[in-house]
Amino acid sequence: MSSRIWGGRLLKAALVACLPITTxxxxxxxxxxxxxxxxxxxxxxxxxxxxLLSRLLQxxxxxxxxxxxxxxxxxxxxxxxxxTFQPEAWTTSHPEIEKLLTEKKVTEVGESGxxxxxxxxxxxxxxxxxxxxxxxxxxxxxxALFATPETGSKGxxxxxxxxxxxxxxxxxxxxxxxxxxxxAGSEAALLAxxxxxxxxxxxxLTWLYEPHWAPVAFKGEYVKLPPYTKECIESxxxxxxxxxxxxxxxxxxxxxxxxxxxxxxFKAMTLNNHEYGQALEEISLDGKTSDxxxxxxxxxxxxxxxxxxx
Amino acid sequence: MMSxxxxxxxxxxxxxxxxxxxxxxxxxxxxxxxNILPHWLVVWPREAMLPLSTAIGNGLDRxxxxxxxxxxxxxxxxxxxxxLIAWPANLLEEILVDGVSRGTxxxxxxxxxxxxxxxxxxxxxxxxxxxxxxxxxGLALLTALYLLxxxxxxxxxxxxxxxxxxxxxGLALGxxxxxxxxxxxxxxAPALLILDQLQTIPIFAYLVPLVGFFGLGxxxxxxxxxxxxxxxxxRTTVSGLTRAExxxxxxxxxxxxxxxxxxxxxxxxxxxxELLTGVNQVIMLSxxxxxxxxxxxxxxxxxxxxxxxxxxxxxRGLEAGLGVTILAILLDRFCATRSVTRACGAGWLDxxxxxxxxxxxxxxxxxxxxxxxxxxxxxxxxxxVVDNAVEWVNVNLFWLTDDIKAWLLIHVLMPxxxxxxxxxxxxxxxxxxxxxxxxxxxxGMLLVAALATFPxxxxxxxxxxxxxxxxxxxxxxxxxxxxxxxxxAGKYPRWGRLILTTCDxxxxxxxxxxxxxxxxxxxxxxxxxxxxxxxxxxxxxIRFTALGIREVPLSLQEAGRQxxxxxxxxxxxxxxxxxxxxxxxxxxxAVNMALAMLVVTALIGTRDLGRETVNALSHVxxxxxxxxxxxxxxxxxxxxxxxxxxAGRQPQ
Numbered sequence: 001m002s003s004r005i006w007g008g009r010l011l012k013a014a015l016v017a018c019l020p021i022t023t024x025x026x027x028x029x030x031x032x033x034x035x036x037x038x039x040x041x042x043x044x045x046x047x048x049x050x051x052l053l054s055r056l057l058q059x060x061x062x063x064x065x066x067x068x069x070x071x072x073x074x075x076x077x078x079x080x081x082x083x084t085f086q087p088e089a090w091t092t093s094h095p096e097i098e099k100l101l102t103e104k105k106v107t108e109v110g111e112s113g114x115x116x117x118x119x120x121x122x123x124x125x126x127x128x129x130x131x132x133x134x135x136x137x138x139x140x141x142x143x144a145l146f147a148t149p150e151t152g153s154k155g156x157x158x159x160x161x162x163x164x165x166x167x168x169x170x171x172x173x174x175x176x177x178x179x180x181x182x183x184a185g186s187e188a189a190l191l192a193x194x195x196x197x198x199x200x201x202x203x204x205l206t207w208l209y210e211p212h213w214a215p216v217a218f219k220g221e222y223v224k225l226p227p228y229t230k231e232c233i234e235s236x237x238x239x240x241x242x243x244x245x246x247x248x249x250x251x252x253x254x255x256x257x258x259x260x261x262x263x264x265x266f267k268a269m270t271l272n273n274h275e276y277g278q279a280l281e282e283i284s285l286d287g288k289t290s291d292x293x294x295x296x297x298x299x300x301x302x303x304x305x306x307x308x309x310x
Numbered sequence: 311m312m313s314x315x316x317x318x319x320x321x322x323x324x325x326x327x328x329x330x331x332x333x334x335x336x337x338x339x340x341x342x343x344x345n346i347l348p349h350w351l352v353v354w355p356r357e358a359m360l361p362l363s364t365a366i367g368n369g370l371d372r373x374x375x376x377x378x379x380x381x382x383x384x385x386x387x388x389x390x391x392x393x394l395i396a397w398p399a400n401l402l403e404e405i406l407v408d409g410v411s412r413g414t415x416x417x418x419x420x421x422x423x424x425x426x427x428x429x430x431x432x433x434x435x436x437x438x439x440x441x442x443x444x445x446x447x448g449l450a451l452l453t454a455l456y457l458l459x460x461x462x463x464x465x466x467x468x469x470x471x472x473x474x475x476x477x478x479x480g481l482a483l484g485x486x487x488x489x490x491x492x493x494x495x496x497x498x499a500p501a502l503l504i505l506d507q508l509q510t511i512p513i514f515a516y517l518v519p520l521v522g523f524f525g526l527g528x529x530x531x532x533x534x535x536x537x538x539x540x541x542x543x544x545r546t547t548v549s550g551l552t553r554a555e556x557x558x559x560x561x562x563x564x565x566x567x568x569x570x571x572x573x574x575x576x577x578x579x580x581x582x583x584e585l586l587t588g589v590n591q592v593i594m595l596s597x598x599x600x601x602x603x604x605x606x607x608x609x610x611x612x613x614x615x616x617x618x619x620x621x622x623x624x625x626r627g628l629e630a631g632l633g634v635t636i637l638a639i640l641l642d643r644f645c646a647t648r649s650v651t652r653a654c655g656a657g658w659l660d661x662x663x664x665x666x667x668x669x670x671x672x673x674x675x676x677x678x679x680x681x682x683x684x685x686x687x688x689x690x691x692x693x694x695v696v697d698n699a700v701e702w703v704n705v706n707l708f709w710l711t712d713d714i715k716a717w718l719l720i721h722v723l724m725p726x727x728x729x730x731x732x733x734x735x736x737x738x739x740x741x742x743x744x745x746x747x748x749x750x751x752x753x754g755m756l757l758v759a760a761l762a763t764f765p766x767x768x769x770x771x772x773x774x775x776x777x778x779x780x781x782x783x784x785x786x787x788x789x790x791x792x793x794x795x796x797x798x799a800g801k802y803p804r805w806g807r808l809i810l811t812t813c814d815x816x817x818x819x820x821x822x823x824x825x826x827x828x829x830x831x832x833x834x835x836x837x838x839x840x841x842x843x844x845x846x847x848x849x850x851x852i853r854f855t856a857l858g859i860r861e862v863p864l865s866l867q868e869a870g871r872q873x874x875x876x877x878x879x880x881x882x883x884x885x886x887x888x889x890x891x892x893x894x895x896x897x898x899x900a901v902n903m904a905l906a907m908l909v910v911t912a913l914i915g916t917r918d919l920g921r922e923t924v925n926a927l928s929h930v931x932x933x934x935x936x937x938x939x940x941x942x943x944x945x946x947x948x949x950x951x952x953x954x955x956x957a958g959r960q961p962q
Contacts, residue, residue: 037526042613042620069607070616073521076930077607082526096929149716150724150835158834161915163925184834185915185924188619188826195622196704196830213621284621 032258035065039074039086043187044213044283045276047290048297049087049112053269055294060309062262079105081252084259085266092116092209092245094164107256109249109263113270114211118166118242119222120157121208121215123198130203134224136175143178145203155179158193158206161186166207167238174239175225179205194218211277213284268308331744352734354766362768367933370519385523392529395475399528402471406430407464409682423682426671427463430454433668438644440660446643453640461689462611462633469600469610469637472528476535477596481589483536484543489573491544492551502548503947505541510902510946512909513538513602514923515939519932521606531603538599539592546591550584551577589645594818597638601820611637615822624826625696631823638818700827711831719837723783727836730779735766742948749955758951761944770941776918777945780836781904784843788900792848793893796855797881800889806856813849821846821910834915839908846907847900854896858889894957901949905942 036057040050054064067083075096077083086106089097100106122133129145132138139155146155157179159168168181184190190206191214197204198218205223208214225241226232232240249266256263279297282288298305350358374385404410409424431454438450457466487505491498513534524530554577562572578585600612611634618627675681739762746758765774799806825842832838862885870884886893912920919938926935 042617044621067526067607068604068609068613069526070605073517073526073606073927073930076518076521077526080522080525082521082607148833149719150837161924162921163929182835183915183917185911185921186913188622189829189834189914191622192826192829193833196833199701199704199830200708 030061030063030259031261033063034258035063036084036255036259036262037065037067037082039078039083039088040066040068041071041074041088042068044290045211045280046088047283048276048279048293049271051290051294052271052297053085053087053266055298056265056269056305056308057262060261060265062259075100075106078250078252081254084252084255085109085262086250087266087269088112088114089248089250090116090245091248092118092242096163097248097250105253107251107253109251109267111246111270112249113272114247114276115273116209116211116245116247118207118209118245120205120225121220121222122203122205123201123218123220125201126203126205127221134221136177136223136225139205139223140176140178142203146179146205151180151182153178155205157181158190158204159183160190160207166242168207170236171225171238171240174237211273211280213280216277216281217285265308269305331748351736354735354769354771358767359769360767363931363933363937365933366936367931370522370932374522388523389525392524392527395479395524395532396527396529399472399475399532402474403468403528406467406471423672423675423679424467425668426675426681427454427458427684428681429668429671429675430467431458432671433664434640436664436667437660442643449640449643453636456636457633458684459688459690460629460633461684461686462614462630463684465609465611465614465630466633466637468608469612469634472531472603472608472610473535473596473600475528476532476539476599477593479532480536480539480592480596481543484540484588484592485547485585487540487544488547488551492548492555498548502545505544506950507943507947509538509541510905510943511936511939512906512920512923512942513599514909514920514927515935515942516932517602517606518927518930518935522932526607528608530606531599531608534602534606535596535599539595542591542595543588546584546588547581550581550588553584554578554580586646590642593642593645594638597634597818598820600634601822612820615820619822619826622826623697624700624823625694627823627826628696631819634820635815635818639814700830704830708831715832715837718840723836723840726783727776727779730775731772733775735763735771739763739766742952745952746948746955749952754951754955758948761948761951764944765941768937768941770919770922770938773917773919773922773938774941774945776916777905777908777920777942780839780843780908780916780918781901781945784840785847785897785900785904787840788844788847788904789851789897791844792851792896792900793855795848796852796893796896797859797885799852800856800859809852810856813852816845817849821907822913825911825914829914836916838914839911839916842911842914843904843907847904850899850903851893851896854892854899855889858892858896859885861892862888891957894953898950898953898957901953902946905946905949909942 038050038054038057040046050066054066057064067077069077069083071094074083074086078086079100091097101108120136126142126145127133130138130142132141143155144153146157147153148156150156155178157168157172157177159166159181160183162183172179172181184193194204194206194208194214195218196202208220226239228241228243232238233243249269251263251266275297279293282293283290349355374383376384378384378387405425407424410422431451434450434454435447439447457463491501494501516537517530517534520530520534524533551573558576558580562576567576600610601615602612604610604612604616611630614630615627615634618624618630671681739759742762743755743759747755750757765771795809799809821842824845825838828838828842832841866884866888867880870880875883908916908918909920909923912918912924919942922938923935923942926932926938
């Protein structure tokens with residue numbers, strides 16, 4: 001499976017580039033030659049982070065395989081050890097992760113350094129028709145702009161599928177917005193609708209998140225809601241911004257015992273939103289392969305990642 | 311419709327049935343509004359709810375931890391089995407995709423490259439030419455060029471490595487089950503019913519438990535595919551063997567054949583046509599699972615589709631989708647033609663030449679990497695042509711699509727949905743049971759009533775009614791469109807070929823591919839789901855109508871002409887009544903298709919049973935998923951009982 005991701009020659013080039021370090025570190029005995037399974041999801045950012053982790057572990061002498069898997073089945077796999085490392089667990093959009101952690105079904109390795117941010121978003125051209133934006137207070141006056149036959153006189157707020165959480169119904173109600181919350185069936189469906197609306201220059205109000213390619217590709221702004229406070233969420237009113245959430249690194253419970261060295265490397269690895277966003281953009285918009293983006297990143301950040309390997 | 315001869319049981323007497331049906335319908339509709347019924351007959355009481363969902367969840371959990379002996383749990387055993395199943399698939403993948411390598415990690419070294427693309431293509435074309443002449447060779451060449459040119463070769467080989475195990479496995483298991491059921495006449499009917507049920511459970515529903523027991527990767531993907539394909543093979547085997555037995559059974563008995571001889575030398579060849587249909591169905595269904603297989607961690611064309619759609623690259627999604635289609639068609643043609651022209655003697659020579667064609671480029675590939683990996687610079691791509699076309703339609707025809715959508719939503723879909731939501735479960739069960747009685751008598755009535763009560767009793771009544779509403783309206787529209795098209799296809803063979811080929815294409819193209827443009831035109835929600843389902847469910851109606859029209863006996867056609875009937879009269883008085891049972895069967899298939907498709911359309915935003923299975927997938931809740939899956943299966947079984955029962959009554 002790995003060769004699908006490794007272009008053969010690129011692999012060799014990368015290995016030659018890392019040769020001095022490879023030899024010095026690969027000397028350290030690797031605890032187990034069993035392949036370490038790394039989860040890769042179908043969003044472009046995950047292509048980057050999974051491949052980077054795989055490269056790093058291989059440089060340290062471990063045998064890795066990247067497993068392409070849907071976000072829906074990754075947790076079962078992680079629990080059973082079919083996946084060893086999960087570099088990107090989005091707590092913001094996958095509330096079930098918290099349950100897994102409290103039940104100790106998976107190990108939390110730490111924060112990935114990336115921060116997820118969910119916001120309501122509209123394309124820039126909407127601003128002309130609804131001048132009060134980006135304040136949420138302007139939305140009610142423009143509700144008719146966003147209305148569809150299904151929502152009647154109410155505006156339509158398109159959000160992610162129900163199982164992503166978000167409590168949008170409560171938020172809309174308690175903010176007193178004259179909007180109906182409509183759940184898209186999947187991320188692809190939501191983005192397709194946004195893309196179509198942007199092509200037609202139609203008003204649309206939706207939920208987008210960062211780091212993601214969509215807010216980069218489509219020109220738009222986030223609606224300003226009352227700022228996030230702890231009480232606002234805990235009281236169950238939700239009439240404020242969604243909390244920013246760390247993206248966690250998770251591991252199979254037996255991973256630390258079997259590959260302590262690899263576990264240490266995984267724990268040390270952190271990325272930030274800026275570089276991740278850049279990688280995302282290069283992969284999804286500029287059409288670069290994730291392979292070349294990772295190689296580029298490794299060339300530029302040699303100091304950082306060699307410190308992780310120590 | 312022509313007058314129908316009272317059947318032996320005398321339950322169905324043409325028009326007399328309409329009155330009570332209408333009456334019951336009215337009662338059902340009014341039941342809630344008039345508050346005639348006590349509340350527990352309207353909404354299933356919470357206290358009486360069967361906790362099936364949690365029971366399944368706990369049961370599976372306990373089963374997984376159950377110790378068989380000496381500390382080995384069931385899960386350990388299924389894991390070992392998974393390794394066994396995955397072994398041939400991994401081997402195939404090494405041969406076709408990765409090449410054989412030794413060592414691990416940084417010390418990994420390639421021992422032998424995978425089979426060369428040139429070799430595989432040449433060998434396929436050669437076999438195609440020997441088996442099916444120029445046409446098949448041309449198709450093989452086209453497939454190879456398509457996959458290579460668009461850079462899909464590696465993914466296609468990964469898909470083939472997986473299906474190379476799943477298809478034979480499904481065929482063998484289905485054939486075996488079919489032979490056993492054919493022998494055991496007593497359990498045949500109920501067992502076939504259960505198998506049918508199995509096939510209508512959406513794959514989404516059993517993906518979670520499968521991943522739990524068998525882990526990620528090829529084993530789970532193969533098993534999911536096999537579970538999906540076994541029933542159809544078993545069914546065709548049973549019907550083929552039974553038919554062959556009535557024709558040739560006595561011959562074989564009189565010759566004193568042993569069981570094995572009788573089965574393999576006489577009955578199987580005699581039932582070849584049916585068995586081949588089974589093979590065709592297994593291949594097509596297996597290919598339709600490729601996208602789902604990619605959800606559990608296998609690479610291949612399905613994964614390409616998934617990725618392209620997540621990134622909204624419709625062009626690339628379509629390329630990969632057509633790759634699946636063309637590969638499926640090629641494989642199907644290979645299986646279909648091979649047994650028709652079974653040339654003897656020349657077989658070994660063919661095989662020799664084919665292996666020569668295969669091995670020479672591969673051996674050269676040891677030195678020349680261009681022969682193992684198709685050079686990137688030779689690739690083409692349809693690029694953004696498709697995306698631009700979709701954008702053009704989206705921008706320029708929006709006024710039209712939007713008006714149609716608004717009208718249908720306000721006047722048809724939304725009123726119907728609201729009406730369905732208010733129905734009482736008891737009224738619906740009663741109504742369906744009555745139809746079941748008309749179609750199949752007392753037994754049918756009891757079965758249908760039990761099946762209809764199931765969703766209410768396990769607490770998924772609301773989403774079930776959503777599914778029913780979408781299914782009803784889409785099948786109705788699909789029939790309205792499919793019937794005239796089918797009549798044209800049946801009466802004019804030249805048009806027929808074009809229409810039926812289009813149908814083939816629409817059905818083998820993975821549904822995910824055209825969901826995205828549908829959302830772009832119509833937004834997420836019920837309407838998009840409705841459009842997608844209509845497109846998908848139209849094909850069986852067209853196909854069966856065309857078949858029915860074509861099979862009107864020549865003598866009847868002649869008789870009609872002799873009587874001086876016009877074309878319109880012929881259609882109304884002769885052809886449609888004669889084709890009536892075929893058309894009903896088509897509608898029956900359309901219902902099944904619609905139910906299958908409605909699970910997939912949950913991904914574009916419906917709130918029905920499909921959504922329940924998808925939610926279960928992300929919450930890792932096998933109980934919820936399987937419960938919703940069983941509800942879908944019972945809906946489809948109800949439709950089969952009722953429509954199939956009516957279709958079984960031939961007009962005279």
